Amino acid sequence: MAVIEKTTVEAQAIAAKKAARKLGILTTEDKNEALLTLAENLESEYETILSANQKDLEVGKEKGYEAAFIDRLTLTKERIFDFAEGLRQVAKLSDPTNETLSEWTLDNGLKVEKITVPLGVIGMIYEARxxxxxxxxxxxxxxxxxxxxxxxxxxxxxxxxxVAVMHRALEKTKIPKEAVQFIASTDREATQQLFTMKEHIDVLIPRGGGSLINAVVNNATVPVLETGVGNCHLYIDRSADTQKALSILVNAKTDRPAVCNAAETVIIHKDWFAENLENFIETCAKHNITIHGDETVVSKIANAKPANEEDWANEYLSLDIAVKVVNSIDEAIDHIETYGTKHSEAIITEDKDAASLFMKLVDASALYHNASTRFTDGGALGFGAEIGISTQKLHARGPMGLPALTTVKFLMSGNGQVR
Known part of the structure; x- marks a missing residue:
């Protein structure tokens, strides 16, 4: 079985590599027309997709998947049309390839040009979305x-x-359908093959929970663009406006709790906590937020659960939240440094100096002052869509849109120069 699996996956990777060469010579117009065709087909065949999705949901419910997991898995007509609109937005964006980043001429007359080019073949490993x-x-x-x-x-x-819908769409375009390969096997052996096909795959992008990302990072011989889990923090400073802080908290925690840019921990300055305790309790109760708190929180909030080490590091992906009371902004920053995942961190404060200090010292791909962490998203930031949110520092960081999927090439043009 494993031999057959390896042969099938490798054949798909080889086909993708051949298709990538054809993609490299297409015009921006060719690519945009293909994206618009994909969008049209997704909308016209949405019922086919919903029918298939229902099968996954039935299996998920039988297996007892958690509500947050079911939410990520669930498709609706509206969500499918949103996918299509995302493709249209991407079509409107500037083509990131064949852009001249710099050019110069050497003393010997050799002309040098640095341009952007596609990475080649991307291996995308992801979970329930x-x-x-x-x-x-x-x-x-x-x-x-x-x-x-x-x-x-x-x-x-x-x-x-x-993928079947997208393949039918691509047959109407100049992009070969082989440019989009889907490994239909559910065998882990198929995933393992992707890890090691460096000769066919140029980069791997894992998107999902910590265990998936760690498995790819620790085992792949193919270069990895690492996306990260989101243990995102809100720090409510002593000078934070009450309504602003509570509004941001509700949005960051409850808008879509199952996504990686939702807040998982709230750190509160002791002075603000003392002054706004009742409002904080009422807000959490109104929105069914379950509190896991430190000793101070548990002593003041009757239904709060005692937080342990696991709570401070947890990406709940639910309406649970960890709450810690601190004496200073320095203590808040230290806590984020210890437990944060370098994803998205926010400070709510009216003190510009405190905000500046937070922005300078906190190490994360996205930082916010008086705004919700929910904006760490390619669509929200104007990228049209995102392929993931990178928490590493090399090549790309933060929401990865089109520019993150390119590399560079140096072009030299001479008239017989030799060295």
Missing amino acids: PNVTVDATGLALKSGNAIVLKGGSSAISSNKAI
Whole structure:
């Protein structure tokens, strides 16, 4: 079985690599027309996708998946149309390839040009979010890359249906359908093959929980663009405006608790906590937020659960939240340094000096002053879509849109120069 699996996956990677060469010579117009065709097909065939998604949901409910997991897995007509709109937004964005970054002429007359080019073939490994299938494909194709998709078993029917729709759409365009490969096997052996096919895959992007990301980072021989889990913090400073702080808290925690840019820990200055305790309790109760607190919090909030070491590091992906009371902004920053995942961190304060200190000292891909962490998203920041949120520091960091899927090439033009 493993031998057959390896042969199948490798054949798909090889086909993607061949398709990538064709993609590299297409015009921006060719790519945009293909994205618009993909969008049209997703909308016209949404019922096919919903039918397949229902099968995944039934299996998920039988297996007892948590509500947050089911939410990430669930598709609706509106969500599918949102996928299509995301592709249209990507089509409107500037083509990140063949851009001249710099050019100069050497003393000997040799002309040098540095341009942007596609990465080549992207391997995308992800879990229960069918939207990634569409977002990643759109970004890959617009940036001139082929893509090999490996979604989780929980969304297998949904992903197969989405890719089938996209393949039918690509047959009407100049982009070969082989540029989008989907590994339909649910066998882990198939995923392992992607880790080691350096000769065919140019970069791997894992998107999902910590265990998936760590498995890819620790085992892959293919270069990895690491995305991170989101243990995001809100620090409510002593000078924070009450209504502003509570509004941001509600949005960051409850808007979509199952996503990586939702707040998981609230750190509160002791003075603000003392002055606004009742408002804080009422707000959390109104929005069904379960509090896991330190000793101070537990002593003041009757239904708060005692927080342990696991709570401070937890990405709940639910309406649970860890709450810590601190004596100073320095203590808040130290806590974030210890438990943060370098994803998104926010400070709510009317003190400009405190905000400046927070922005300078906190190490994360996205920092906010008086705003919700929910804006760490490619669509929200104007990228059209994102292929993931990088928490590493090399090549790309933060929400990764089109520019993150390119590299550079140096072009030299001479008239017989030798060295």
